[in-house]
C-alpha cells in the first residue's frame with residue numbers, strides 16, 4: 120500500500136469510528152476486536168514472553184494481523200502487553216509476567232494482594248501523591264524499596280525504559296498510519312477513582328469488606344482525593360481530541376449494590392468523564408462483567424463523546440435505554456471465536472447489528488479481551504460477516 | 512427466626528460473636544450453634560440469588576464464618592458437626608486468580624462443606640492424587656482467564672485417565688465459564704456465582 124492509499128484508508132477508518140461515536144450512521148459498522156497483543160502474538164507465532172521483551176516483535180505481530188484482517192478499523196490497545204524490561208528494572212512484584220513467572224505461561228497475571236491497610240485511608244486522603252510514592256511504590260516494586268542509591272538507579276533505569284517504550288509506540292502509531300492506514304484506538308489510559316483504589320491499593324476482598332466496615336464517607340473522600348490524579352493520568356502524554364479517545368476500563372461496579380454504586384462509584388467517575396470531555400477529550404469506557412443493574416446511569420454522560428463497550432449486556436436493551444447518549448460497542452461471545460462455527464458467528468454478528476446497529480452509534484467488538492486461543496478462521500468469518508451485515 | 516440465625520443473615524459480626532460466646536457459656540452443644548449459623552448462611556445465599564445481597568455481602572459472610580470458627584475451634588475438635596460433603600478445590604494450571612475461588616470456599620464452608628483447597632496454578636497430577644487420598648464427592652475448578660480453558664480440559668482428562676472420574680462430580684466456576692465450556696471440557700456443572708455454586712454442589716451430592 121502506498122502512502123496515499125494508506126492516508127485515505129486511515130481517514131475512512133477514523134471517520135467511521137467518529138461517526139459511530141457521535142451517534143451518526145457511518146458507511147458501515149466499525150469493527151474493533153478487543154485485542155491487547157496476546158492473540159496477535161500467538162497468531163504470528165511468538166510467545167507472550169517474546170513480545171513483552173522485544174517491542175519490535177510485538178509490533179511485527181500486529182502488522183501481520185493488519186495484513187490479514189484489513190476489515191479491522193483500529194488496533195484496540197496495542198501496548199497493553201506492557202514492558203517486561205521496565206517491570207524488571209522496577210522489580211514489580213504484583214504482576215506475574217507471562218513466560219517469566221512459571222505460573223503465568225500464556226497471559227500476564229495480577230497477584231491479588233492488598234498493599235494498603237484499612238487504617239491508612241487518612242494518610243492516602245491527606246496527600247495521595249506522597250502516600251503512593253513513599254508507601255505504595257516500595258511495597259509493589261522490590262528494586263525501588265532498596266536503600267539509596269540502588270533505588271535511585273533502579274528508578275532511573277525503569278523511567279528511561281518507560282520513555283523508550285512510550286517513544287516506540289508513539290512512532291509506531293505514526294508508522295501504522297502511513298503504512299497500513301491503521302489507527303490506534305486508545306489514546307491514553309485512566310481509571311475510575313474507586314477502581315484505582317480497588318485494583319492498586321486495597322484489593323478486591325479488602326475493599327469489599329471496607330464497604331461494610333468503614334464509614335462511607337471515608338471511601339468517598341478517598342475517591343475525591345484520587346480524582347485529580349486520575350485526570351492527570353489520562354492527560355499525560357495525550358493530546359485532547361475527538362479521536363483517539365481515552366481508554367477507561369471499569370472494574371468494581373458490577374459487583375456492588377445499587378446504593379453503593381450510586382454513592383461511592385458513580386459521582387467521582389462521572390466527574391472524571393466530564394472533566395476529560397471539558398478538556399476536549401472523548402472516552403471509551405469498558406463496562407467489564409455485567410453492567411445491567413447500572414445501565415441507566417450512562418444516560419447522564421455527555422452525548423456523543425463516549426463509547427461504551429460491554430462484556431455481558433443485552434444490547435437491545437442498551438440501545439433502547441442509552442443508545443441516544445453513548446455509542447455502544449460489543450459484545451460477541453468469546454466462546455464463539457474459539458469453539459464456534461461459521462454459521463453461528465454469522466448469526467450472532469447479524470443479531471448484534473440488528474439489535475444495536477440501527478441508525479449508527481454502534482461498534483462491533485467481542486465481550487472479552489482476546490487470549491491466545493481465538494481461532495483465526497473464525498476471526499476471518501467474523502470480519503466478513505461484519506462487512507456483509509454491517510454496511511448501511 | 513432464631514436470634515443467632517438472624518444475626519448471621521443481617522451480617523452483624525459483633526452480635527453473632529456475642530451470641531455464640533453466650534450460647535457456649537450456657538452449654539449449648541457446638542453442633543447446634545453451627546447448625547443455626549449454617550441456616551443463616553443459607554439464607555444469605557438465597558438473598559444473594561434474589562439480588563438483595565451483593566458480592567461484598569457474601570465476602571462479609573465468609574469473614575463472619577471464619578470469626579465464628581475461631582471462637583469455636585478450641586471445642587470443635589471433639590464435637591461431631593454435620594458435614595455435607597467434601598470438595599477438593601483448585602484454580603487450574605496457568606491461572607493464579609483466587610479472589611473468586613476464595614469467596615466460593617468461604618461460602619461453601621459456611622454452608623457445611625469441608626473444603627480441601629489446593630491453591631492456584633495447580634497441576635492436574637496434584638488434583639488426581641488428592642482425589643485418591645481425600646476421596647471428595649466434588650471437585651471444584653476455578654478459572655478467570657480464557658487462556659486456562661485448556662487446563663480445565665487437561666485436568667478433567669487426567670482425572671478420567673486415572674480412573675477416578677466416576678467417583679467425583681466436577682463443577683467449574685469463574686467469570687468466563689459457560690455451558691459450552693462445561694460440555695467441551697467434560698465437567699458436570701458450571702456457575703459464575705459462588706452462591707449458586709454452593710446450591711449446585713448440594714444438588715450434585717444427591718444426584
Ligand code: B12
Pocket residue numbers: 155199200226227228229230231232317318319321322323369370371407408409430486487488489490566610611612614615650651652653654655656657658682683684685686687702703704705706708709
Ligand atoms: C478486577 C479485574 C482486574 C484487576 C484486578 C485487581 C485486583 N486487585 O484483583 C486488574 C486491573 C489488576 C486486572 C488486570 C488484568 N486484567 Co482483568 N479483570 C478484572 C475484572 C473486571 C474482575 C475480576 C474479579 O476480580 N472478579 C471478582 C471475582 C470475585 O469474581 P469471579 O472470579 O468471577 O468469581 C466469582 C464466580 O465466578 C464464582 N467462582 C469463581 N471460582 C469458582 C470456583 C468454583 C468451583 C465455583 C463453584 C464458583 C467459582 O464465585 C465468585 C463469586 O461469585 C475481570 C472482568 C470479569 N468479567 O471478571 C477482568 C478480566 C479478568 N481481566 C482481563 C484482562 C485481559 C486483564 C489484563 C491481562 C489486562 C492487561 N493487559 O494488563 C490484566 C492482567 C490479568 C489479570 N487480571 O491478572 C480479562 C481476561 C480476558 C480473558 N480472555 O480471559 C477480563 C475477563 C476482562 C475482559 N472483559 O476482558 N484485571
